[in-house]
Amino acid sequence: MKKFGAGTWIWGTAVVLSLAFSAWxxxxxxxxxxTEIDTYMEQLQARPDNNPAALKDLRAFLEADDGREFIMLNVIKLHADPQPHPQTGEPTDASKLLTTYSDAFMGRLFFSAGHPMFLSDRVGPYLDTFGVTERPDWTWTSMVRYRSRRDLADAATFEGFPGAHLFKTAAIEQTFNFPTQTRVQFFMSPALLVPFLLLFAASLAHLVVTLRATRA
Structure with missing residues (x-):
């Protein structure tokens, strides 16, 4: 393979992969x-377990869509004692129940470029906390990235979601969550990091090919 041909192949592959990743x-x-919002809401309202207040909040969130990604903040308190398995009724550790839900939900969300940003266990007492009337013994917190509000609606209307959600409600004693958007961050977003790594790898590969051709 000629040096020019090798370089073209290397950089072309890196560019194509970067564009494919960005598209996803x-x-x-x-x-x-x-129209999309009305369709999603009709599907959710048709479910027997729908919560009118929650659906009202969801509609407001969808109607305010700006097309940007968002990060869902979750704070969770798991049941301390084993809970009945939604399908078998057998006492099951709450963390295992939540894992069953997460495997189903996050597995689907990943195909829409959603993923956890971090998952942290609580390791200490409340510090500098005030203005709250209740202090649940939270277990952990997490932040999950959604590519768009459309992806959240897709996940919520997925036909397998109600069955998976039973495991979440069985595992969790208390929780709250709300969507956020980043103002400042001190790490590179995957949207930039992955193309950067691909181009960096291409530069190293091209350098190796060039050095080998020079020594030949």
Whole structure:
């Protein structure tokens, strides 16, 4: 293989992979349309276990869609004692029940470029906390990245979601969550990190090929 041909192949592959990753990881479809929102809400309202107040909040969130990614903050208190398994009724550790839910939900979310940003266990008491009337013994907190609000709606209306969600409600004693958007971060987003690593790898590969050709 000629040096020019090798370089073209290396850089071409890196560029194609970077573009493919960007096409998957970023939202190129823009904000939700009114028709899309109505369709999602009709599906959720048709479920027998729907919560009107929660659906009202969800609609407001979807209608305010700006097309950007968001990060869902979750704070969770697991049941300390084993809970009945949603399918068998057998007492099961709460963490195992939540893992069953997470495997189903996060597995699907990953295909829409959603993923955990971090998962942290609580390791100490409340510090500098005030203005709250209740202090549950929270177990851990996590932040999950969603590519878009459309992906959240897709996950919520997925036909397998109600069955998986039973494991979440069985495992968790108390929880709260809300969506956030990043103002400042001190680490590189995967949207930039992955293309950077691909191009960096291409530069190293091209250097190796060039050095070998020079010594030949």
């Amino acid at each position: 990881y970023n939202n190129w479809r823009g904000p939700l349309t009114a």
